[in-house]
Amino acid sequence: MPARFVLALLAALAAPLAASACGGGGDDSAPAASPTAPIDVTATDFALAPATVSLDAAGTVTLRLVNEGGTTHALELEGGGVEQKTSGIGPGKSAELRVELKPGTYELYCPIGNHRSLGMDGQVLVAGASPGSGGTTTTDESDSGGYGYG
Numbered sequence: 768m769p770a771r772f773v774l775a776l777l778a779a780l781a782a783p784l785a786a787s788a789c790g791g792g793g794d795d796s797a798p799a800a801s802p803t804a805p806i807d808v809t810a811t812d813f814a815l816a817p818a819t820v821s822l823d824a825a826g827t828v829t830l831r832l833v834n835e836g837g838t839t840h841a842l843e844l845e846g847g848g849v850e851q852k853t854s855g856i857g858p859g860k861s862a863e864l865r866v867e868l869k870p871g872t873y874e875l876y877c878p879i880g881n882h883r884s885l886g887m888d889g890q891v892l893v894a895g896a897s898p899g900s901g902g903t904t905t906t907d908e909s910d911s912g913g914y915g916y917g
């Protein structure tokens with residue numbers, strides 16, 4: 768098989784994937800969030816960003832905690848029988864938490880000290896779950912039409 772034909776074939780196979788991943792924008796330089804890509808959660812003193820992570824499908828996801836604070840932080844995910852956490856992550860370091868998620872709402876927080884009560888508190892919404900109790904009580908209709916991954 769000529770090499771040129773193989774390349775064309777690969778391009779044809781890859782095109783639908785690229786189109787669905789970036790919404791047909793035609794720009795493959797911007798990484799689009801997908802269920803298999805790590806989801807970055809940045810820790811600072813004392814907040815998580817984003818505090819709310821919305822996923823449009825259940826499945827296995829990797830949450831990556833990036834510690835941009837000045838003290839040790841960690842990331843814990845809890846809910847629906849799941850409870851997993853990273854070990855303590857020093858300033859400037861990161862760690863990944865691979866979790867199997869079902870549709871629903873999970874708590875996401877820093878389990879170190881009283882960091883959660885200081886503001887390192889959030890949630891993960893899977894497959895269209897509504898924000899649970901304790902979250903911000905917005906009645907924003909803008910989240911009905913899709914999910915912004917920034």
Ligand SMILES: [Cu+2]
Nearest residue numbers: 840877879882
């Ligand atoms: Cu912390």
